[in-house]
Amino acid sequence: MTDTQLPLLEVRDIRKVFVDRDFQTPVLKGIDFTLQRGEMVAMLGPSGSGKSTLLSILGTLMRPTSGSFRMLGRELTTLAEKELSDFRNQQIGFIFQYHHLLPDFTALENVMFPHAGRLWRETRAGRERATMLLERVGLKDRMNYRATRLSGGQKQRVAIARALMNQPALVLADEPTGNLDRENADQAFALMTEIQRETGTTFLLSTHDRELAERCERRIYIQGGVVATTPANRMPLRVIAGDLPAVIDRTSGSPPSDGSRQRA
Numbered sequence: 001m002t003d004t005q006l007p008l009l010e011v012r013d014i015r016k017v018f019v020d021r022d023f024q025t026p027v028l029k030g031i032d033f034t035l036q037r038g039e040m041v042a043m044l045g046p047s048g049s050g051k052s053t054l055l056s057i058l059g060t061l062m063r064p065t066s067g068s069f070r071m072l073g074r075e076l077t078t079l080a081e082k083e084l085s086d087f088r089n090q091q092i093g094f095i096f097q098y099h100h101l102l103p104d105f106t107a108l109e110n111v112m113f114p115h116a117g118r119l120w121r122e123t124r125a126g127r128e129r130a131t132m133l134l135e136r137v138g139l140k141d142r143m144n145y146r147a148t149r150l151s152g153g154q155k156q157r158v159a160i161a162r163a164l165m166n167q168p169a170l171v172l173a174d175e176p177t178g179n180l181d182r183e184n185a186d187q188a189f190a191l192m193t194e195i196q197r198e199t200g201t202t203f204l205l206s207t208h209d210r211e212l213a214e215r216c217e218r219r220i221y222i223q224g225g226v227v228a229t230t231p232a233n234r235m236p237l238r239v240i241a242g243d244l245p246a247v248i249d250r251t252s253g254s255p256p257s258d259g260s261r262q263r264a
Helices: 051-058 081-091 107-116 124-136 152-163 182-199 210-214 237-241
Strands: 009-020 023-035 040-044 066-071 092-096 170-174 202-206 218-223
Touching (some): 009 051, 023 051, 040 051, 040 182, 040 210, 051 170, 051 202, 124 152, 182 202
Parallel strands (some): 040 202, 092 170, 170 202
Antiparallel strands (some): 009 023, 009 066
């Protein structure tokens, strides 16, 4: 099997336990799934189910307690921090609910940041790509505006452009439309979908937005730190804010009791 035939991402039995003095809080209890190249996948589940924790692990911002995941054929859980940082910068883009733009930077500088880095090693190619991306998201005329002068929808479009700056294979989006009104949310999602189709970039989105989830190619449901065993495309979307007690894989771990402490 060639590299291009391999799945983009293979997640195997990922577990995460947070330890605080005498307390141990299991958040992820054995996550297994695969992402193919060029997919647009929604990840759903109630608050506290572990979605954000899982995205942090897949983005190499947090180490799992156990388990493994491979991206582009590389086992990431065994990489040293420097290797992990280089891989993240080259292959993974991030979009957050609250954009996290640098307020004193212009839109162009914010998009360039993943390329220029903290020491700001600007290149002509980097500036040209950032300009092209801002044009692609409809903000070329705002590229010299500071982030504080942009509207909420414009800031999120800058964040989408920034996530694509280094031409990543995977974009992880944590509630990317959660802070936007319906019109701006639809525009942001339409933009991500168009870019996904144009570039073949894989998108994994954590969301509570029913309409957005229905428009993704595939859905993964998580509750209590495990993946539902029912095929995601057959799942009713009412589970986004509800419970899945009948379809949780109990062999991977049960949802925590009401008295447990959770973090996600």
